[in-house]
Amino acid sequence: MIVERARAKLNLALHVRARRPDGYHELETLFAFVEHGDEIRVARADAPSFTIDGRFCKALRAEDDNLITRAAAAFAADIGGGPWAIGLGKWLPVASGIGGGSADAAATLRALAELEGVAPDDPRLFAIAERLGSDVPACLLGRTALGRGRGEVLELVAGAPGMPALLVNPGVAVSTAEVFRRWDGVDRGPLGAGPLLDVARAGRNDLAAPAIAIAPVIGEVLAALEGSGAALVRMSGSGATCFALYDDDAAAEAADRRVRKAGPGWWRALTRLTG
Numbered sequence: 001m002i003v004e005r006a007r008a009k010l011n012l013a014l015h016v017r018a019r020r021p022d023g024y025h026e027l028e029t030l031f032a033f034v035e036h037g038d039e040i041r042v043a044r045a046d047a048p049s050f051t052i053d054g055r056f057c058k059a060l061r062a063e064d065d066n067l068i069t070r071a072a073a074a075f076a077a078d079i080g081g082g083p084w085a086i087g088l089g090k091w092l093p094v095a096s097g098i099g100g101g102s103a104d105a106a107a108t109l110r111a112l113a114e115l116e117g118v119a120p121d122d123p124r125l126f127a128i129a130e131r132l133g134s135d136v137p138a139c140l141l142g143r144t145a146l147g148r149g150r151g152e153v154l155e156l157v158a159g160a161p162g163m164p165a166l167l168v169n170p171g172v173a174v175s176t177a178e179v180f181r182r183w184d185g186v187d188r189g190p191l192g193a194g195p196l197l198d199v200a201r202a203g204r205n206d207l208a209a210p211a212i213a214i215a216p217v218i219g220e221v222l223a224a225l226e227g228s229g230a231a232l233v234r235m236s237g238s239g240a241t242c243f244a245l246y247d248d249d250a251a252a253e254a255a256d257r258r259v260r261k262a263g264p265g266w267w268r269a270l271t272r273l274t275g
């Protein structure tokens with residue numbers, strides 16, 4: 001049995017530059033990852049199976065088209081192997097801007113590569129990831145990186161490993177496609193250059209305004225985090241999850257207590273950035 005962590009993805013900044021003829025948008029984004037995530041378990045089996053458990057499993061049981069089973073089918077077709085028994089521990093909220101499905105698909109590809117003796121940097125894995133979704137290549141790489149294109153053109157940058165991070169989701173699922181559809185079409189310029197946190201602080205998330213128009217509670221989450229002494233507060237991706245980064249554990253723990261009071265029903269995860 002191979003067990004692989006599907007780490008949550010954050011967009012420390014997300015600049016939308018233009019609409020593309022293919023229906024996607026040209027992005028400049030800073031991808032970072034945290035220790036907390038879903039769990040993927042794979043093992044050889046006589047027949048294929050897929051099981052889901054964990055706090056957010058119910059949101060997916062109804063979904064027959066899971067990014068995990070699509071990743072496994074693509075691996076079998078392009079590389080070979082199987083059948084496999086695959087299990088998902090679903091601990092990240094679904095459709096929430098932190099790459100839950102994308103991270104699961106990427107972790108499935110990594111786990112199957114290890115099980116089947118395929119090198120983790122085999123280019124066929126990235127080719128499959130690109131077909132599965134815009135964020136899957138970044139999640140497969142799993143390192144702090146600048147993303148361009150749809151999000152699949154990646155350039156490694158120095159991260160801030162160990163930095164405390166508080167993730168908060170108010171319990172509303174937001175459609176990525178709908179948020180992009182509502183983007184106002186205004187190119188507010190590129191990301192700056194320099195150290196990660198400086199670039200992130202000087203940056204923005206251009207999807208925040210359209211996401212807040214769809215789910216105003218996102219604004220309440222941001223307000224609760226903004227008063228918490230954070231080094232950076234922002235919505236991640238197309239939302240609804242927001243995050244705050246802290247210079248020390250005491251500030252992060254105090255913020256967690258403050259947010260618990262502001263939104264007793266909100267999902268929270270106190271974790272750390274990885275490299």
Ligand SMILES: C[C@@](CO)(OP(=O)(O)O)[C@H](O)COP(=O)(O)OP(=O)(O)OC[C@H]1O[C@@H](n2ccc(N)nc2=O)[C@H](O)[C@@H]1O
Nearest residue numbers: 023024025097098099133134135150176177180237238239
């Ligand atoms: C917004 C971001 C930021 O990292 O993340 P999430 O909010 O999903 O976490 C990503 O760009 C989401 O990537 P991903 O979730 O893989 O999107 P996909 O499945 O490829 O596309 C879902 C839909 O989002 C829109 N989309 C996605 C990416 C992009 N660069 N432009 C777009 O317009 C398209 O309408 C597309 O049909």
Ligand SMILES: Nc1ncnc2c1ncn2[C@@H]1O[C@H](COP(=O)(O)OP(=O)(O)O)[C@@H](O)[C@H]1O
Nearest residue numbers: 066067068094095096097098099100101102104
């Ligand atoms: N294993 C999975 N975990 C989460 N979402 C999944 C999964 N498989 C398919 N999906 C679908 O993919 C979308 C979320 O994928 P993702 O790109 O990770 O978005 P987000 O970053 O908003 O979670 C949702 O529409 C969800 O229904």
